[in-house]
Amino acid sequence: MELDAxxxxxxxxxxxxxxxxxxxxxxxxxxxxxxxxxxxxGLAGASAAASLAELGYHVKxxxxxxxxxRAHSIAAQGGIxxxxxxxxxxxxxxxxxxxxxxxxxxxxxxxxVYRLAEVxxxxxxxxxxxxxxxxxxxxxxxxxxxxxxxxxxxTFYAAGQTGQQLLLGAYSAMQRQVALGNxxxxxxxxxMDLVIIDGKARGIIARNLVTGExxxxxxxxxxxxxxxYGNVFYLSTNAMGSNVTAAWKAHKRGAYxxxxxxxxxxxxxxxxxxxxxSKLTLMSESLRxxxxxxxxxxxxxxxxxxxxxxxxxxxxxxxxxxxxxxLVPRDVASRAAKERCDAGFGVxxxxxxxxxxxxxxxxxxxxxxxxxxxxxxxxxxxILELGxxxxxxxxxxxxxxxxxxxxxxxxxxxMRIYPAVHYTMGGLWVDYELxxxxxxxxxxxxxxxxxxxxxRLGASALMQGLxxxxxxxxxxxxxxxxDEIRTPKISTDHPAFAxxxxxxxxxxxxxxxxxxKETVDYFHRHLGKIMWDKxxxxxxxxxxxxxxxxxxxxxxxxxxxxxxxxxxxxxNPELEKAGRVADFLELAELICIDALHRNxxxxxxxxxxxxxxxxxxxxDDEHFAYVAAWxxxxxxxxxxxxxxxxxxxxxxxxxxxx
Amino acid sequence: xxxxLKVWRQKNQQDRGHFETYQLDQVNEDMSFLEMFDxxxxxxxxxxxxxxxxxxDCREGICGMCSMYINGRPxxxxxxxxxxxxxxxxxxxxxxxxxxxxxxxxxxxxxDLVVDRSAFDRIMQAGGFISVNTGSAPDANAIPVEKDxxxxxxxxxxxxxxxxxxxxxxxxxAMLFVSAKIAQLALLPQGQPERKTRVLNMIxxxxxxxFGSCSNIGSCEAxxxxxxxxxFIAKANREYLQAMLAPDLPE
Numbered sequence: 001m002e003l004d005a006x007x008x009x010x011x012x013x014x015x016x017x018x019x020x021x022x023x024x025x026x027x028x029x030x031x032x033x034x035x036x037x038x039x040x041x042g043l044a045g046a047s048a049a050a051s052l053a054e055l056g057y058h059v060k061x062x063x064x065x066x067x068x069x070r071a072h073s074i075a076a077q078g079g080i081x082x083x084x085x086x087x088x089x090x091x092x093x094x095x096x097x098x099x100x101x102x103x104x105x106x107x108x109x110x111x112x113v114y115r116l117a118e119v120x121x122x123x124x125x126x127x128x129x130x131x132x133x134x135x136x137x138x139x140x141x142x143x144x145x146x147x148x149x150x151x152x153x154x155t156f157y158a159a160g161q162t163g164q165q166l167l168l169g170a171y172s173a174m175q176r177q178v179a180l181g182n183x184x185x186x187x188x189x190x191x192m193d194l195v196i197i198d199g200k201a202r203g204i205i206a207r208n209l210v211t212g213e214x215x216x217x218x219x220x221x222x223x224x225x226x227x228x229y230g231n232v233f234y235l236s237t238n239a240m241g242s243n244v245t246a247a248w249k250a251h252k253r254g255a256y257x258x259x260x261x262x263x264x265x266x267x268x269x270x271x272x273x274x275x276x277x278s279k280l281t282l283m284s285e286s287l288r289x290x291x292x293x294x295x296x297x298x299x300x301x302x303x304x305x306x307x308x309x310x311x312x313x314x315x316x317x318x319x320x321x322x323x324x325x326x327l328v329p330r331d332v333a334s335r336a337a338k339e340r341c342d343a344g345f346g347v348x349x350x351x352x353x354x355x356x357x358x359x360x361x362x363x364x365x366x367x368x369x370x371x372x373x374x375x376x377x378x379x380x381x382x383i384l385e386l387g388x389x390x391x392x393x394x395x396x397x398x399x400x401x402x403x404x405x406x407x408x409x410x411x412x413x414x415m416r417i418y419p420a421v422h423y424t425m426g427g428l429w430v431d432y433e434l435x436x437x438x439x440x441x442x443x444x445x446x447x448x449x450x451x452x453x454x455x456r457l458g459a460s461a462l463m464q465g466l467x468x469x470x471x472x473x474x475x476x477x478x479x480x481x482x483d484e485i486r487t488p489k490i491s492t493d494h495p496a497f498a499x500x501x502x503x504x505x506x507x508x509x510x511x512x513x514x515x516x517k518e519t520v521d522y523f524h525r526h527l528g529k530i531m532w533d534k535x536x537x538x539x540x541x542x543x544x545x546x547x548x549x550x551x552x553x554x555x556x557x558x559x560x561x562x563x564x565x566x567x568x569x570x571x572n573p574e575l576e577k578a579g580r581v582a583d584f585l586e587l588a589e590l591i592c593i594d595a596l597h598r599n600x601x602x603x604x605x606x607x608x609x610x611x612x613x614x615x616x617x618x619x620d621d622e623h624f625a626y627v628a629a630w631x632x633x634x635x636x637x638x639x640x641x642x643x644x645x646x647x648x649x650x651x652x653x654x655x656x657x658x
Numbered sequence: 659x660x661x662x663l664k665v666w667r668q669k670n671q672q673d674r675g676h677f678e679t680y681q682l683d684q685v686n687e688d689m690s691f692l693e694m695f696d697x698x699x700x701x702x703x704x705x706x707x708x709x710x711x712x713x714x715d716c717r718e719g720i721c722g723m724c725s726m727y728i729n730g731r732p733x734x735x736x737x738x739x740x741x742x743x744x745x746x747x748x749x750x751x752x753x754x755x756x757x758x759x760x761x762x763x764x765x766x767x768x769x770d771l772v773v774d775r776s777a778f779d780r781i782m783q784a785g786g787f788i789s790v791n792t793g794s795a796p797d798a799n800a801i802p803v804e805k806d807x808x809x810x811x812x813x814x815x816x817x818x819x820x821x822x823x824x825x826x827x828x829x830x831x832a833m834l835f836v837s838a839k840i841a842q843l844a845l846l847p848q849g850q851p852e853r854k855t856r857v858l859n860m861i862x863x864x865x866x867x868x869f870g871s872c873s874n875i876g877s878c879e880a881x882x883x884x885x886x887x888x889x890f891i892a893k894a895n896r897e898y899l900q901a902m903l904a905p906d907l908p909e
Contacts, residue, residue: 066776176789179783185779239716
């Protein structure tokens with residue numbers, strides 16, 4: 001199948017305008033007769049549900065949590081980007097576009113990214129109107145800060161809880177539509193399979209997680225907003241329930257999976273402390289506005305960090321990347337931390353950590369506050385106290401979280417941090433309209449591949465989720481549904497529903513019947529270790545080949561030896577996990593296949609064989625300037641389809657933050 | 659560390675439920691409380707027993723899904739902390755810990771420690787929003803908001819909807835949860851047009867769901883993992899009174 005991204009004609013800045021001017025419309029009377037299914041209630045799902053219901057469509061929404069407000073967007077900390085240029089520091093739609101293309105190491109589509117930058121400003125307007133309490137200055141206007149890979153202040157935030165505030169805004173907009181009867185929410189439900197009739201997505205099979213019943217739901221179109229697949233690594237900053245099942249089942253029914261090897265490792269997370277550990281906790285990138293990253297210049301320095309004098313510290317990001325310093329993009333910062341630790345300069349009990357230090361920021365803010373308050377001869381202690389107050393206002397909840405987890409006070413001693421899996425740039429392939437290769441199946445937010453290339457910039461995930469849900473899909477879905485107005489309500493008596501339900505039931509029965517010796521978590525942990533060791537922050541051909549055969553063996557063992565207690569007709573969290581891990585065991589292989597085929601380093605995909613003499617990623621634009629979209633065949637092989645990337649406006653160069 | 663756990667087991671809503679006692683030998687002080695339950699469940703599965711069902715997701719204190727009543731206190735002994743962020747270093751070797759679900763008529767038990775909190779969603783549907791359609795908003799900086807009001811609105815909006823306030827209250831009142839949303843939106847200029855109907859509708863729904871009345875004891879504030887202050891309840895009561903006394907008068 002030829003991949004057609006359906007990018008509109010015209011100059012880059014006119015494409016979206018031109019598209020909106022000419023796209024097909026669906027009349028209000030017809031919208032009322034059309035049913036939509038949305039899977040996932042994070043920023044993309046909740047905003048899509050709200051905006052599509054406002055237009056008059058009838059929407060059914062599914063989430064596995066007990067309430068749509070729990071979706072993992074809620075945990076996003078630092079902020080959301082928008083090209084408002086409120087700070088008068090030279091920002092613009094073009095700059096946000098350019099930073100994102102460059103940040104993604106020239107592996108994303110120009111037209112999509114430009115549209116994202118274009119609609120970013122409307123997101124902030126709408127969220128403020130929804131009552132989202134963003135941080136403000138004393139004059140009452142909105143405050144901004146910086147994120148990595150950027151030299152302007154374009155990030156809007158609500159302390160370290162921006163994702164929570166945005167999600168609750170989108171959730172409340174959706175709840176309003178529930179009250180109006182336009183949205184139906186199915187909480188504690190999990191999508192188990194996609195139903196396709198005559199080549200079009202027409203519904204899903206969902207499992208009621210409380211009763212175990214399998215339910216059939218039909219619709220004129222299905223939208224997946226089911227998030228990323230970072231939990232394939234077991235330990236990640238994702239929520240425990242975050243999974244790939246909805247996207248993977250769609251993939252197995254014919255949706256291509258794009259760039260699965262582009263997985264983001266976030267540089268600032270709390271290091272692993274033991275084998276029992278179930279997840280890793282992020283410390284927001286916003287901390288790198290004020291925190292300085294360093295390791296001792298001496299290997300195995302036994303001193304406490306506060307006892308190591310300034311000239312014996314190696315501020316390695318500032319040293320290697322003076323132009324961007326501590327605010328280099330995530331892939332660059334993560335690799336630099338790994339390089340120092342691998343070279344023996346790591347700190348903490350495991351030696352797999354670096355310091356993130358706020359002392360100089362507290363001094364800087366303390367001096368400014370003392371000046372503002374007219375305290376002429378403030379003591380050092382007073383200055384630190386004043387500075388601490390400012391830091392607490394900006395990052396208080398993050399500092400508390402750090403202390404709760406580690407038992408150390410980050411106001412007194414630097415944080416210890418290490419990179420961890422955080423986000424997946426890869427996902428279902430979509431065209432400009434966010435439609436997958438299955439007609440009528442759309443993918444929004446993190447579960448699509450579209451906007452971040454090989455590396456996502458900080459504060460851009462929230463932007464993309466809300467852009468897709470609030471401002472893109474309400475236009476693009478009309479282009480498909482305009483031709484569906486004569487399609488009657490989708491009957492779930494169609495044989496395709498029975499067939500899909502049967503398939504789901506078969507898998508559940510098979511899982512329940514194994515009654516082996518090992519728990520689901522045993523397999524998940526094991527898979528995570530293979531992926532982290534051989535397909536993590538750096539990869540090589542030999543390791544990837546080993547990983548593929550280890551994953552195959554583990555998958556085989558899983559289907560012979562997993563033990564699931566209880567029954568399938570009641571609340572059974574182990575059965576839920578087993579289904580998700582079964583899908584991760586398949587996806588993991590495809591991630592490694594993709595990583596192995598991409599003989600270059602770009603963004604988060606770092607192949608050790610392809611690097612510059614000073615250890616930076618070495619891209620190969622001649623051979624790999626394309627999106628790798630994989631077609632599922634029989635689970636053993638995947639067919640590669642290439643979507644070439646054409647750069648008409650930005651000329652790819654070696655990405656430099658020096 | 660050695661820990662004895664007394665855990666509430668209940669097959670389903672109809673089952674009467676009972677406590678079971680479990681011994682855990684290898685509890686590490688850096689474990690979170692939920693990671694200790696992971697270890698317990700691993701042990702139970704290997705013994706061929708039914709693991710304990712409990713709600714959890716983000717495990718970083720923000721999704722509001724975890725909900726254990728630990729030694730008589732929602733989310734356990736540590737102030738301002740959710741169960742998932744509670745670590746075993748706050749317990750002693752040899753401790754016996756009693757773990758129950760949230761107990762409130764409006765939060766029926768689904769299984770073991772899992773309860774149904776959908777009543778909170780229905781209260782939100784009754785008015786916890788601003789009626790603005792996508793695409794019609796003015797520029798975000800067109801309406802300045804005083805910083806102290808914005809900060810107060812944010813403090814209210816920090817509620818994670820976990821239900822600890824209800825579990826802590828002897829009346830099973832949901833006033834802290836409801837008042838936080840009422841206060842957030844009443845403090846912001848965007849929330850003014852629906853200010854009166856919002857408070858009336860949300861309170862009415864709260865009563866309909868079977869939550870008890872607030873008698874100003876303050877245990878909700880003491881146990882709230884996000885330390886939402888009880889002053890928001892006073893604020894909501896004031897809003898309610900104004901709306902009741904003059905429902906038709908413009909502000």
